[in-house]
Structure formats: C-alpha cells, structure tokens
Amino acid sequence: MSNDETNSQTAMMDPDSVRSFLIANPDFVREDAELFSLIVETPRSDGAIDLGAAARDKLRDELRQLKSLNASIVETARANLATQSQTHMAVLALLEVDSLSGLDKKMSTRLTGALGVDVCRVLIEGHAPLQNAESILGAAEGFVGTVLGDHVEMLGPIDPANAHALYGQQGARVSSQAIVRLDFNGHDGLMALAARDAHLFESGQGTELLNFLARAIERMVVQWLHQT
Numbered sequence: 001m002s003n004d005e006t007n008s009q010t011a012m013m014d015p016d017s018v019r020s021f022l023i024a025n026p027d028f029v030r031e032d033a034e035l036f037s038l039i040v041e042t043p044r045s046d047g048a049i050d051l052g053a054a055a056r057d058k059l060r061d062e063l064r065q066l067k068s069l070n071a072s073i074v075e076t077a078r079a080n081l082a083t084q085s086q087t088h089m090a091v092l093a094l095l096e097v098d099s100l101s102g103l104d105k106k107m108s109t110r111l112t113g114a115l116g117v118d119v120c121r122v123l124i125e126g127h128a129p130l131q132n133a134e135s136i137l138g139a140a141e142g143f144v145g146t147v148l149g150d151h152v153e154m155l156g157p158i159d160p161a162n163a164h165a166l167y168g169q170q171g172a173r174v175s176s177q178a179i180v181r182l183d184f185n186g187h188d189g190l191m192a193l194a195a196r197d198a199h200l201f202e203s204g205q206g207t208e209l210l211n212f213l214a215r216a217i218e219r220m221v222v223q224w225l226h227q228t
Helices: 003-012 015-024 033-040 051-094 100-115 143-148 160-172 208-225
Strands: 119-125 136-139 153-157 176-184 187-195
Touching: 051 100, 051 208, 100 119, 100 136, 100 208, 119 143, 119 160, 119 176, 119 208, 143 153, 143 160, 143 176, 143 187, 153 208, 160 187, 176 208, 187 208
Parallel strands: 119 136
Antiparallel strands: 119 187, 153 176, 176 187
16 A cells, blocks of 8 residues: 555544544434444443443344344355256256256266266166166165155255165265155156265255256156156
8 A cells, every 4th residue: 555545544534534524424323323322322430330321232232143144144145046046057957958868967967066066866766767877877666765764855964874875986975965756657766966065965954946956857857768
C-alpha cells in the first residue's frame, strides 16, 4: 500500500469526518443493532445492575447467533443448488446413450465424476444383462433384501459385510454410501453410490435428488433389458 493510500485512509478515519458521515447517514447506526447497542450502552461503576445493559447484551448475543445461522443457511442453500445442478447434468449425460453398454460405460465414468463419488453400481437380481460390465451387474436372488431389509433407501457408512458384493475391490477403499431400491419389471435391484469421503453420505440427508437419479437410471435400464 502506498503512503498516499495510507494517508487517505487515515483522513477518512478522522473523528470529525466520521461524525459528519454519521450525521448525514443516521440509518447506518440505527440499522446495525449490534453497533447501536454499543453506542447507547452506559457504563456504571456503582455496582448497580443495569437491566437495560443486560437486555442489550442478551440481544447482542442473539443477533450474533442469528447472523451465524443466516450464514449457515445461505451456505447450505448454495451447496444444495450445486448438488442439484450436478445431478441434473449427470442425468442429461446419461440420456445421450443409445444402448445398455453405453449406459454402463457412462455410469462408470461421467456419472461418478459428475457426482464426486468413487463408484456407482446398479445390481439386478437374477439377471446379468451385460458381459464385462463395470456398473450394471447381476446379483443373487434375495441380495437386495439382505442389503436394504425393508428400507427403500439407506445412507451412511459402508457395511463391511456387503462392501465387496456391492463394490468389488473398491469396497475396501470407500467409506460412505447411498443405496436406493429399484424395480426392473419384476426383478428387484438397487443403485449404490460410494465414496472415500466418509461424510459425503450421512443418515438424515435429503434424498430427493438421489431418488430422481435412481428413477431415471431405472427407466433407462428397463428400456434395454428385454434386448439383452
């Protein structure tokens, strides 16, 4: 910073300049509750309890909490919009394919990259529609029930008991997962996403976008399933 800039900032902080600014713009103080409470606060030295000051302190603390909460809400909203955009772009990319093998390849490359996951699998009970598939695989009868029980979806840490069956060798390297039950014209199935990030999928997260992706994949697989 140059000397001229330093002198200019010092001049702007001159008490007379600040006073003139506040006189011309009183709302600057009135609309900032925390600043206003500090200005009107009256220090006491007689040991008496100033109820007004106590109330202002309480309001100041509440204001800080509200500001923190507001910042958290804004950040969460931005993250949700980013996730929504990623999911929509991933589905649009999947819609470009014209075969089940093309869908399998794109799921293992474009989809995992777009969603920031390490592995994506679709398992179909009693039906292995592709040879040398990477993402769309067959599974034994009853496997979906073993993994999900009566649940339609499940998010949280990897279950070591099913990790290899779901994700193959990558099952030893991932930490969190999201699983959704699917139905392929009477064949039970599931979609499983897994990531090394232990906090990417956690219990209690919203699943609207996850189910949107699962239903889209379910419909794309079904349209080619009878051809294999």
